[in-house]
Amino acid sequence: MKKLLLFAVLISILTSADTAWAQASGSGRELQPQMSIEVGAGIRSIDGEKTFGFQQYRVVPPGGFVRSLNFNHLADGNPIRFDFRATDLFQRDQRFTANLEDVGRQKLEFEWWSFSRYWTNRNPSVLSEVAYGRFAVSAGLRQSLEAAPDNAALEALARDAVQNSPQIEIRSFRERKILDYTYNFTDSLALRLNYLHDQRRGNRLMAQGAYSRIGVALGDTFETPGQEVFEPTRYGTNEFGVDLNFSRKKLFAGFGYRASLFNNSVGSLIWQNPFRITPAQATQPAGALLRGRFAETQVALPPDNQAHTLTGSLMVLLPYSSKASALVSWGRWTQNEAFLPITLNTAITANNLPSGVTPTSLAALPRSSLKGLIHNLTQDYAATTRPFRMLQLTFRYNDYDLKNLTEGILFPAYAGYGDSWWRTSISGQPGTANLPIESEPKSFHRQRAQFESAFRPVRDLTWKSAYRWERWNRERRQVSHLTEHGLLTSLSYAPSKVFFTQAGFRYFDRKPDAYDPGTLEPSFLRMFDQAQRLRKQGDALVSVNVRPDVTLSASWFYLHDTYDKTYYGLHQQLSNSLSADATFSLGENASMYAGWGYDRAGYDYLSVAKTSFPYSFANSWSRDTRDRVHSAHFGLSGAAINGKLSYQLNYASTLARMIINTVNPNQVVPNQVLNAQAFPFPDVKNQFHEVRLEGSYEIRPRVRLGMYYLLEPYRLGDFAKDVVSPYDPGSIAPEFDARRYLFLDTGPTNYTGNMIAFYLRYNLF
Numbered sequence: 109m110k111k112l113l114l115f116a117v118l119i120s121i122l123t124s125a126d127t128a129w130a131q132a133s134g135s136g137r138e139l140q141p142q143m144s145i146e147v148g149a150g151i152r153s154i155d156g157e158k159t160f161g162f163q164q165y166r167v168v169p170p171g172g173f174v175r176s177l178n179f180n181h182l183a184d185g186n187p188i189r190f191d192f193r194a195t196d197l198f199q200r201d202q203r204f205t206a207n208l209e210d211v212g213r214q215k216l217e218f219e220w221w222s223f224s225r226y227w228t229n230r231n232p233s234v235l236s237e238v239a240y241g242r243f244a245v246s247a248g249l250r251q252s253l254e255a256a257p258d259n260a261a262l263e264a265l266a267r268d269a270v271q272n273s274p275q276i277e278i279r280s281f282r283e284r285k286i287l288d289y290t291y292n293f294t295d296s297l298a299l300r301l302n303y304l305h306d307q308r309r310g311n312r313l314m315a316q317g318a319y320s321r322i323g324v325a326l327g328d329t330f331e332t333p334g335q336e337v338f339e340p341t342r343y344g345t346n347e348f349g350v351d352l353n354f355s356r357k358k359l360f361a362g363f364g365y366r367a368s369l370f371n372n373s374v375g376s377l378i379w380q381n382p383f384r385i386t387p388a389q390a391t392q393p394a395g396a397l398l399r400g401r402f403a404e405t406q407v408a409l410p411p412d413n414q415a416h417t418l419t420g421s422l423m424v425l426l427p428y429s430s431k432a433s434a435l436v437s438w439g440r441w442t443q444n445e446a447f448l449p450i451t452l453n454t455a456i457t458a459n460n461l462p463s464g465v466t467p468t469s470l471a472a473l474p475r476s477s478l479k480g481l482i483h484n485l486t487q488d489y490a491a492t493t494r495p496f497r498m499l500q501l502t503f504r505y506n507d508y509d510l511k512n513l514t515e516g517i518l519f520p521a522y523a524g525y526g527d528s529w530w531r532t533s534i535s536g537q538p539g540t541a542n543l544p545i546e547s548e549p550k551s552f553h554r555q556r557a558q559f560e561s562a563f564r565p566v567r568d569l570t571w572k573s574a575y576r577w578e579r580w581n582r583e584r585r586q587v588s589h590l591t592e593h594g595l596l597t598s599l600s601y602a603p604s605k606v607f608f609t610q611a612g613f614r615y616f617d618r619k620p621d622a623y624d625p626g627t628l629e630p631s632f633l634r635m636f637d638q639a640q641r642l643r644k645q646g647d648a649l650v651s652v653n654v655r656p657d658v659t660l661s662a663s664w665f666y667l668h669d670t671y672d673k674t675y676y677g678l679h680q681q682l683s684n685s686l687s688a689d690a691t692f693s694l695g696e697n698a699s700m701y702a703g704w705g706y707d708r709a710g711y712d713y714l715s716v717a718k719t720s721f722p723y724s725f726a727n728s729w730s731r732d733t734r735d736r737v738h739s740a741h742f743g744l745s746g747a748a749i750n751g752k753l754s755y756q757l758n759y760a761s762t763l764a765r766m767i768i769n770t771v772n773p774n775q776v777v778p779n780q781v782l783n784a785q786a787f788p789f790p791d792v793k794n795q796f797h798e799v800r801l802e803g804s805y806e807i808r809p810r811v812r813l814g815m816y817y818l819l820e821p822y823r824l825g826d827f828a829k830d831v832v833s834p835y836d837p838g839s840i841a842p843e844f845d846a847r848r849y850l851f852l853d854t855g856p857t858n859y860t861g862n863m864i865a866f867y868l869r870y871n872l873f
């Protein structure tokens with residue numbers, strides 16, 4: 109009823125606006141506006157244990173809906189124009205735009221869209237949301253789990269609690285409103301004002317938890333009594349912008365200001381531990397045993413912050429087809445959200461705080477807030493010229509300088525090991541001194557220069573080439589200075605309107621001047637974003653009209669990153685893809701398309717179990733992961749009976765497979781098998797199919813009746829989802845067992861979704 113009332117009000121507003129427009133324009137009612145509406149009703153059916161995948165990034169509403177509403181009035185000889193378009197009106201996923209323009213003088217544009225993200229459904233959870241950002245567990249359950257006499261009793265109690273917990277669904281909502289106004293003072297001077305409001309509501313997933321290391325004869329086993337929680341998203345962003353642009357025949361200049369204000373009404377997330385009602389500490393040595401003994405804990409959510417940016421731009425057209433442009437932008441970012449207490453665990457003791465100050469007190473903090481301040485300066489310059497008709501030269505330079513002016517903070521400690529131990533320092537590699545707990549604001553300066561040439565010896569052939577230089581200067585990172593050199597080239601050939609081909613290749617060589625892992629990292633580890641890297645990238649495209657009614661095209665892409673393989677870390681990343689498409693014209697009123705694609709991506713890395721030197725190299729293991737995806741699509745559309753009947757059929761299919769291989773290059777130390785043994789992983793397989801069928805018939809002039817059908821079967825075979833245990837304490841299991849403890853089980857499962865809808869499309873006038 110509410111939606112019908114809103115719809116009636118909207119139609120009334122549009123009709124009134126049209127009447128006022130006609131009176132103001134003096135055009136009378138001779139030129140009628142154009143308006144069409146499409147309404148309908150549908151039903152859906154979804155089978156499966158977890159069905160949220162059918163609506164993960166969309167809403168498939170049952171019952172009545174307004175599929176589209178279009179209204180516009182463009183009268184000849186009148187500069188005033190109005191346009192309104194809406195889709196999926198009054199649904200969670202909806203969008204509409206409205207434009208009002210006085211041609212050549214001013215223009216007002218408004219856009220509003222919203223959508224929802226369905227994270228999961230039918231998930232049992234022992235946590236209940238008692239307030240925004242606060243989750244509780246029944247006291248009886250916490251007492252019984254804490255008092256369980258042995259692992260068997262604990263397992264039984266936990267399983268029973270999960271099986272009898274209420275089921276929940278997790279969904280987030282987002283709305284964005286954009287208002288843009290342009291006013292032309294003269295043909296050369298224009299002012300633009302814009303405003304954006306982005307609001308998010310609902311909840312989204314957040315993974316939290318802790319693990320306990322338990323030593324046995326074969327190494328270590330782990331218990332992970334963790335809990336996935338859902339984070340409330342109660343925040344919004346407001347952006348304001350103003351731009352003043354000046355243009356002449358050979359000169360373009362502009363100045364702009366933009367402000368972005370972010371606000372989060374829920375600054376922290378607090379939840380209770382299902383396993384404990386009495387807070388306690390971890391145990392010696394150094395809190396490494398019996399972790400996660402808090403009764404209640406917290407985590408900070410995104411803080412309120414602001415960003416202000418000033419931008420100036422200039423472009424000058426010069427003789428000989430030359431031009432030069434410059435853009436300079438300066439920004440100021442601030443964040444001063446109040447700190448949370450270091451911990452909520454009242455059982456934690458500390459010996460380095462002033463008398464009377466406890467770890468849970470705000471007085472234990474060295475400062476009440478971050479007082480974060482960042483300045484960034486962006487510069488972009490470009491110049492191009494054509495010294496000869498066949499040759500064009502271009503130079504580009506970009507400079508991005510981010511300075512973090514936030515002062516470092518020395519903290520007395522933090523609550524480590526699952527919020528259950530007071531850690532006053534950070535331990536690094538064996539034989540190195542512990543480090544204090546201090547925030548280290550990081551800055552960086554990136555410079556990039558590129559020289560380009562485009563050579564066109566004949567009309568149909570173009571050869572482009574370029575050289576790129578890039579330099580990174582970082583503070584408080586493993587690599588202070590890093591340089592990359594690159595060569596780029598491409599060739600395109602289009603001898604006629606029926607044939608086109610293009611191919612390109614890129615080569616980049618990135619080298620750090622020096623790598624200093626410090627005392628926190630092993631000396632044989634390299635961070636992938638700062639390590640030595642060779643990048644090779646290629647692509648090709650060809651399109652040909654075999655005949656006027658048949659077009660064939662194919663594409664290829666290749667990317668290979670190779671890192672320094674003499675160290676631990678990422679060794680290589682590889683991806684390539686192939687695709688082929690064909691379109692056919694089946695006469696004047698029908699067409700068909702078909703396509704196929706293949707994508708392959710993978711990565712290799714070498715790692716080591718967390719064991720003491722000198723066993724580290726013996727306990728190495730490598731992982732080789734490959735993803736292969738085959739996809740196909742087919743479509744048929746057309747019209748019959750003099751255009752009264754229209755139809756459309758679409759089919760899409762995707763088959764994906766992940767293959768994981770792990771290998772121990774060396775003999776694992778016998779008492780570290782559980783830490784370092786490379787286990788075989790089963791394959792992960794996905795199958796997705798989608799069938800869409802739509803048809804409509806014009807039952808009378810300006811009235812069309814239609815039907816829409818959607819079928820979507822999804823199948824998943826995933827070792828990380830197929831074997832899910834609510835709790836299994838003391839288990840010694842290989843990695844592919846993928847046990848979960850009090851887990852929401854939020855991953856997708858097999859489902860089959862169906863939807864059928866009937867709609868009526870009516871052109872009112």
